Amino acid sequence: MSATHTHAFLSHQNSALHRLAPQVKLVACIWFVLAVVATRREALAFLAIDAMLVGITALAGGLSLGFLARRLTLGLPFILFAFLLPFLGGGPQIEVGGMTISEPGLWAAWNIVAKATLGLGVVVVMAATTPPPDVLAGLERLRFPHFATATAGFMLRYLDLIVDDFRRIRIAMASRGYRGRWFGSAFALASSAGTVFIRCYERGERVHQAMVARGYVGNMPIPAHPSPSRQQLMTACGLPTLATGLAALSWLIK
Numbered sequence: 001m002s003a004t005h006t007h008a009f010l011s012h013q014n015s016a017l018h019r020l021a022p023q024v025k026l027v028a029c030i031w032f033v034l035a036v037v038a039t040r041r042e043a044l045a046f047l048a049i050d051a052m053l054v055g056i057t058a059l060a061g062g063l064s065l066g067f068l069a070r071r072l073t074l075g076l077p078f079i080l081f082a083f084l085l086p087f088l089g090g091g092p093q094i095e096v097g098g099m100t101i102s103e104p105g106l107w108a109a110w111n112i113v114a115k116a117t118l119g120l121g122v123v124v125v126m127a128a129t130t131p132p133p134d135v136l137a138g139l140e141r142l143r144f145p146h147f148a149t150a151t152a153g154f155m156l157r158y159l160d161l162i163v164d165d166f167r168r169i170r171i172a173m174a175s176r177g178y179r180g181r182w183f184g185s186a187f188a189l190a191s192s193a194g195t196v197f198i199r200c201y202e203r204g205e206r207v208h209q210a211m212v213a214r215g216y217v218g219n220m221p222i223p224a225h226p227s228p229s230r231q232q233l234m235t236a237c238g239l240p241t242l243a244t245g246l247a248a249l250s251w252l253i254k
Helices: 022-038 044-060 065-082 103-129 132-141 146-175 186-213 230-252
Strands: 093-096 099-102
Touching: 022 103, 022 132, 022 230, 044 065, 044 103, 044 230, 065 103, 093 103, 099 103, 132 146, 146 186
Parallel strands: none
Antiparallel strands: 093 099
16 A cells, blocks of 8 residues: 555654564554453552553653653543543442542443553554554455455545645635634534535545546555564564453452
């Protein structure tokens, strides 16, 4: 797949994690998330060790902890939702800081915050060490449905064009004296969105016709990539294997 300019989450380094085969990183990422989900929520020490493992993995990939923390802000909606559970949940009530809250709701909130943050952390590490075209190529090698990878590939290729269309429209509106307000800008923004949609649709039609004229039959070529070595497999399996062991111990040691 051709290169894309959508590198908002990519860290341009040359670490061992960057050089791992994308399909190996995808499997390791999913494996780790499942292991974290399987960990007993009351096992605070084991979840803390999982967090340390994610941090160590990020450092091994040439990522700073600050970089990781900034990307973790994407999980704020889950955290805001989780904060409501202690006040909305039923069951036994406990008093914390002068407030009466639900104990099961408090544990449910902790479970969501901790595991969502750990899962997002490992996804951020994978996204920062794997260019988007490589992620799609890895999904293709894992026999992911082709229509899904093709759709995602086109979306990544033309996302920058759509954003640039919006930017030019906003500049044109501002040069004509437009000053957006919360309610007053609704009609203008809707008109702009409609204009961009029409442009995207027409561009998509032209691109598809050009591809068909050049022999496109529904399959994008997958770049050749050597099979992952045993060392790569062992490196990728290290993090999820440790997380799986911690999940098992969390249930054995109560």
